[in-house]
Amino acid sequence: MTSTPSTPSTPSATARVAPQPRRSALGAMTANESRLLLREPGLVVWAVLIPVVADVVLALVPATRTASADLGGWSFSQVYLPVLVLFTASLLTVQGMPTILAQYRTDGVLKRLRTTPVSPAVLLGAVMISLGAVTLVVAVAMVAIPTVLGNPPPGNVLAFALVTVLSLGAFLSIGGLVSALATNPRMATGVGTVLTFVLWFFAGMWVPRSVFPELLARIADLTPSGAASGAMLDALHGSWPSLAQLAVLLAWTVVPAAVAARAFRWE
Template identity: 40%
Template sequence: MTSTASTASTADTGAATARALRRLAAVETRLFLRDPATAFFGLAFPVLLMGVLGSIPALRERSADLHGMSTLQLYAPIMAVFSVLTLAMNGLPPVLAGYRERGVLRRLSASPVRPVLVLGALLPLYLAVSVVSLLLVGAAGLAFGVPLPRQLPGFLLAFALTVAALFALGLLVAAVAPSAKAGNAIGAMLLFPLMFFSGIWIPRAFTPGLLSRIGDLTPSGAAVQALQDTWNGHLPQGVHLVTLAVFALVAGAGAAKLFRWE
């Protein structure tokens, strides 16, 4: 009887957790869609920029200076990384730090809904948005003559490590930020240099050797180069995969150690 009661109690707890997670996911989805800046830059902007660049014939032409690629083809992986970067730096830190600041996480800790479920709702949502943005960028590129990634297993590995590294960095910012405003400010301070090394202003193919080598050791630069290589049919280079893995592990461990629920 005791065993049966314990099993039933465990099943009830699991069902309640699943219901709470679904409700939190629905709430976080609505809140995300109501935040025009994050929704626009995380989902719509990469596709719109691909459309603008693709509408310029000169940017669709392949060039020997770009190793047979077009400028539009250079920007496809940059836009894929930009979406993840925006969600990681402009999404996670202010949201989680704001929940802590307002006491939301503390109140959840005193209820049957554990505060860790907030991460279980937020991270899959942001991952889904990143994947949708990637698919839209790929479709927009395909419409303007940019082929789909030719080294698909390597591409998927590089994209998974990109998400892990950048989201871990965003969680680390959320762990140390004392307030939503601080999380937003710190995230913005990291966003712009990471955007620079990703090549959004000056594609990595045009950056000097030293800046390119420095970029290889940043998560955004390593991510773009790894995706670019696999998009062109090559295996990702070890230095880029190692850089992403190190950032994912170190930043993730730091976030887990420093994160406070209240």
């Protein structure tokens, strides 16, 4: 009576299995951070519901879709679409991320992770992925909703998407820098809040960029929110961002990220 030999495992199968724990750790961390984010009603309301509701209201009011000479030939709805997108991005990344990471540092979460196979860098990546994903989903919704309600879509959708991703990268870098330098949650929240309001101003939240004095407009163009807002407005009319706008966004992505990488402390 013969027995059926067992099939030996091959090196190729082992090689395919080996990388899985790292990917699953990042995936599990990202899913957990996403759940925790959804349990923050204040942040969800301010970063998601308010801009989306404002976007719907602007899309439903016919007067906001009419071009105005006082706004540089733009309509009120066009002027505020980039502002609303940047509102969500900055609130989640520049204000929200430093507060989350500072609290983790204070509670010793990052220190304890250093003794486990899951490095603190995985948690940092999970926080950035979850916040970035929410930002992009809200941005897509705020572009799609007016289109569904009868407003014209951006003349250059690809350019608008490119600027949204670049501005998100710049805001994540700034948020990472604040996370690296803030020593406690109170400081992280305070610094992040001040920077967020500055970014909102240069994006044109309270005063449209089209009525900025020349000097203030030039300063705004050197900020990530000002460059992104201007490039998004150009994309709405079918243009691509200028090289200067791209350079500003890339600079605000690379420089803060480099400084944060050197200054960041897990404890």
